[in-house]
Amino acid sequence: MPELPEVETIRQDMIKKVKGKKIVNVDLRNPKNIKIPSSVEFKRGIEGKVIQDIKRKGKYLILILDSRDLLIFHLKLTGRLLFFPPEKKEPDYTRIVFIFSDNTRLFFADIRGFADVYLLPPEKIDTIPAIKNMGPEPLSSEFTLEKFKKILKGKKGKIKPLLMDQTVIAGVGNIYSQESLYRAGIHPERSVSRLKDEEIEAIYRSLVEVLKEAIRYRGSSVDAYLDLNGKEGDYVPRLKVYGREGENCLRCGSPIKKKKIGGRGTYFCERCQK
DNA sequence: CGATGCCCCTGTATGC
DNA sequence: TGCATACAGGGGCATC
Structure with a gap:
């Protein structure tokens, strides 16, 4: 993917x-x-x-x-x-x-x-x-925290589907939206309109960090992805929640849950992500 | 116009 | 073991 x-x-x-x-x-x-x-x-x-x-x-x-x-x-x-x-x-x-x-x-x-x-x-x-209709590139200099706050302002619905919306932010899909929210400690079903400023900031930083890290490790070979040479990416072992249903949360030890959110399979830790 | 859900397709996982 | 069925999912599109 x-x-x-x-x-x-x-x-x-x-x-x-x-x-x-x-x-x-x-x-x-x-x-x-x-x-x-x-x-x-x-x-x-x-x-x-x-x-x-x-x-x-x-x-x-x-x-x-x-x-x-x-x-x-x-x-x-x-x-x-x-x-x-x-x-x-x-x-x-x-x-x-x-x-x-x-x-x-x-x-x-x-x-x-x-x-x-x-x-x-x-x-x-x-x-x-x-x-x-594409939203801003999350790794470009124009994608500042202020810009991110502005984008989220007035938006309705749950945060996870919103992060995946290509008109909101470019390039974020099912894997990295979940990893970012896990890192930020935010539940994927949180209503965007009710996120506090510091929570938006946590999501912003997590998103940018996760994307940069995943590039450094040449991506995640979930499903069919292979690089130009036909090699798998190295990021799958570093995924913290994606695909870990039933396994223990790396932070608190409670089992990782899976739920359909916005029509997509979503993994999260009930205890760490509020 | 925004939100929701179906659809494209086929390999893989699950169930009996 | 083997067959049948469910499921996965990005984004376009229809529908409400």
Whole structure:
């Protein structure tokens, strides 16, 4: 389940591995994930182009081509981007292969097929509503405590679904929203409107810390996530609540609970998170 | 217009 | 052991 830290890890590796490479061939095994444009235009728009840079917006990975076009991926639940040398067996569930002029390959693979792929000129990036309406990047300098307080002001509902709302904050998903709230000692069902200032501050600091830490450990391989080399991230052993239902809370020892909140499975400690 | 819930899909976990 | 069914989930979309 790639969230901000996982997509950022892929981005950083892509800067090292595929930036500057020329795509000579696009092999479409299953074009279903391509939302815009048609598969014919997609192939024609990419072949012969050089990857000039790789950016990230929330959970979207954006490859900038020398045609100025943007090749955009949202990996959703089971999408993968894998850079394998030619001698290595190609990944399972491969849907698109980008073949470079030096015969190395970038594979886009996806088990469940939810991932989205786009090729767009930069001025049309806002045709993707989730990008147009995206909230601030939590690791950018514009994301200050004051800004966070302002965002939460007037919002209704429970804090956990709100942290996952991409129009509120970019890139935070099910794993890191829960880890942040655990670290902050805040119950995921707390009403946003009733959070005290110091609690908002605790959530803010926890969120930023958890995301930075997860990037440092190259993300969490929960579900299908693998990095660009096909390796798992190192953060799963450092997750404090996610996936630990019934296990003892690392802080107080009471068993971790699991509950559906906002339609998503949510882990928390009843005793530590108030 | 905001909140809620269904849906896309398939590997994995659970139940009998 | 093996089969059938439930469940997981990001974000788009329909619905109320």
